[in-house]
Amino acid sequence: MSPPSAGSPLRVSVDLNLCQAYGQCCYAAPRHFRIDGREALFYDPAPGADARVAIERARVACPVQAIRVEDPDA
Amino acid sequence: MAPSRTERAVIVGAGLAALRAAEAMRAAGFSGPLAVVGDEPYRPYDRPPLSKHVLTGETPPDATALPGRPGLALDWHLGVPAARLDRTAQEVHLADGRALPYDRLLIATGTRARPWPNPHEGRMPGVFTLRGRDDAAALRAALAAGPRRVVVIGAGFIGCEVARVCRSLGLPATLVDPGPTPLARVLGSTVGGVVGALLREDGVDLRFGAQVEWLEDEGGRLVRAHLTDGTRIEAEVAVVALGAVRNTAWLTGSGLSADPGGVDCDADGHVLDADGRPDPRIAAAGDVARFPHPLYDGRRVALEHWGHAEAQAVHAGRLLAGDRPDAPYSAMPTFWSMQGDVMVKSVGLTDGADAVAIAYGDLAARRFVALYGRAGRCIAAVSVDCARWLPACAELIAARAPFPPDGAAVDRNARSLDILAPGLP
Numbered sequence: 001m002s003p004p005s006a007g008s009p010l011r012v013s014v015d016l017n018l019c020q021a022y023g024q025c026c027y028a029a030p031r032h033f034r035i036d037g038r039e040a041l042f043y044d045p046a047p048g049a050d051a052r053v054a055i056e057r058a059r060v061a062c063p064v065q066a067i068r069v070e071d072p073d074a
Numbered sequence: 075m076a077p078s079r080t081e082r083a084v085i086v087g088a089g090l091a092a093l094r095a096a097e098a099m100r101a102a103g104f105s106g107p108l109a110v111v112g113d114e115p116y117r118p119y120d121r122p123p124l125s126k127h128v129l130t131g132e133t134p135p136d137a138t139a140l141p142g143r144p145g146l147a148l149d150w151h152l153g154v155p156a157a158r159l160d161r162t163a164q165e166v167h168l169a170d171g172r173a174l175p176y177d178r179l180l181i182a183t184g185t186r187a188r189p190w191p192n193p194h195e196g197r198m199p200g201v202f203t204l205r206g207r208d209d210a211a212a213l214r215a216a217l218a219a220g221p222r223r224v225v226v227i228g229a230g231f232i233g234c235e236v237a238r239v240c241r242s243l244g245l246p247a248t249l250v251d252p253g254p255t256p257l258a259r260v261l262g263s264t265v266g267g268v269v270g271a272l273l274r275e276d277g278v279d280l281r282f283g284a285q286v287e288w289l290e291d292e293g294g295r296l297v298r299a300h301l302t303d304g305t306r307i308e309a310e311v312a313v314v315a316l317g318a319v320r321n322t323a324w325l326t327g328s329g330l331s332a333d334p335g336g337v338d339c340d341a342d343g344h345v346l347d348a349d350g351r352p353d354p355r356i357a358a359a360g361d362v363a364r365f366p367h368p369l370y371d372g373r374r375v376a377l378e379h380w381g382h383a384e385a386q387a388v389h390a391g392r393l394l395a396g397d398r399p400d401a402p403y404s405a406m407p408t409f410w411s412m413q414g415d416v417m418v419k420s421v422g423l424t425d426g427a428d429a430v431a432i433a434y435g436d437l438a439a440r441r442f443v444a445l446y447g448r449a450g451r452c453i454a455a456v457s458v459d460c461a462r463w464l465p466a467c468a469e470l471i472a473a474r475a476p477f478p479p480d481g482a483a484v485d486r487n488a489r490s491l492d493i494l495a496p497g498l499p
């Protein structure tokens with residue numbers, strides 16, 4: 001999905017039970033989160049390491065804390 | 075179980091529940107050696123994308139590794155199944171002959187796809203099941219090759235998701251199920267009918283009240299499916315989506331109460347032996363565990379839900395770390411399914427529902443919450459593109475609120491609520 005970058009990809013998962021499709025993650029990291037239809041959230045589970053800042057912005061922005069991130073290189 | 079020496083823990087199964095349990099054990103202070111055994115050659119990965127964006131090609135099959143807490147210090151034994159459990163010697167025997175001793179053990183072996191009943195037909199090129207990453211990679215490759223038609227056998231959540239994916243790829247798709255609508259066993263035919271209408275509008279050829287009798291090959295490859303009524307469906311790909319079987323065969327001979335429906339646990343989460351006595355060294359979590367659910371009068375249930383695997387794993391991890399949870403595991407069952415770009419979510423369990431009311435929105439708009447009642451109490455709710463109302467419904471269910479609920483709980487007056495038959499079998 002993301003172009004190759006230095007470092008291991010991040011690992012992202014979203015608890016879609018919690019997600020209420022507010023879309024804040026889509027504004028924070030538009031290349032990695034998208035809402036299809038009314039509330040079907042699509043996310044990139046393995047964004048490149050260069051997306052670190054955007055992904056962290058999305059994680060923090062989520063009002064229901066549904067986004068979990070691991071940075072294997074951290 | 076006062077730790078006199080360093081205690082050793084083993085987790086069998088290396089999926090979602092295994093990872094979350096390992097995190098919970100470490101968080102609760104367990105510092106001994108912690109081994110994780112998995113028959114797949116992969117670290118824990120997420121399965122929900124496998125029937126959705128992995129099949130559309132947007133997510134590569136190897137991209138769904140689960141995020142976890144760093145620094146867990148786990149000893150991974152991957153690519154080798156546990157073959158046997160010896161509770162007397164307190165050892166897990168692996169298929170390669172090694173034995174792992176344990177003082178505390180978590181059973182988290184999940185489920186596998188129920189195979190097509192005819193093994194010869196099930197192995198035919200063109201016939202697929204979907205449970206793991208390799209299955210998804212193989213099915214994705216078959217769909218990308220542009221088959222003339224895909225026949226999906228079984229209209230449960232995964233079958234319906236796969237049928238929608240086929241349509242989004244422009245592939246002709248037929249969905250066959252003996253029930254009256256998709257998802258009739260879980261949602262009932264009233265709400266299932268809406269999912270059916272969505273599939274039909276999407277161009278899926280629906281065959282309800284029908285059954286595939288056999289699969290025919292030519293030159294060893296699938297060419298058509300034969301229905302019991304004599305109809306033939308020309309298809310180069312068949313997806314067998316007939317539900318799941320619990321991975322408990324390795325527990326045979328262990329003296330635990332286990333069968334293809336799960337391994338039994340008590341209210342705390344400890345597994346039970348054949349006489350119903352808990353083994354305080356062993357817990358179970360996730361899809362494989364069958365346990366009495368406090369919300370449903372202690373009825374024993376085994377759930378195949380992502381959220382449940384996480385929550386029960388955290389509970390079991392704490393239990394095994396010696397941090398005795400103060401209440402039995404009682405998390406509200408929750409589930410989601412993406413039917414193309416339509417989100418279906420549920421809270422609670424619909425089993426035995428005798429009535430359903432559209433509490434928000436309406437069926438015709440395909441945007442609603444259906445609240446299910448049983449004997450005058452709220453027991454479950456299902457939303458279609460209407461997730462924001464679900465937490466309020468979960469509250470009604472947790473409180474066993476009267477059904478139909480009063481006006482405060484719905485977007486219209488209770489007296490104007492239409493009470494429908496759920497259409498559960």
Ligand SMILES: Cc1cc2nc3c(=O)[nH]c(=O)nc-3n(C[C@H](O)[C@H](O)[C@H](O)COP(=O)(O)OP(=O)(O)OC[C@H]3O[C@@H](n4cnc5c(N)ncnc54)[C@H](O)[C@@H]3O)c2cc1C
Nearest residue numbers: 087089090091113121122155156183184360361378379380
């Ligand atoms: C295609 C698909 C789509 C899904 N979509 C959704 C969804 O949209 N929403 C939702 O809520 N849930 C969904 N689920 C369900 C969810 O993924 C499961 O509830 C969850 O994975 C259960 O986690 P688990 O750890 O209990 O089991 P699993 O994830 O099955 O992990 C168990 C692991 O143990 C391994 N194992 C089995 N036997 C042995 C043995 N003898 N020795 C060693 N290892 C063994 C298995 O191979 C597996 O790797 C979906 C499942 C699938 C398959």
Ligand code: SF4
Nearest residue numbers: 019020022023025062
């Ligand atoms: S910000 Fe959170 S709730 Fe909103 S769409 Fe993203 S994951 Fe869902």
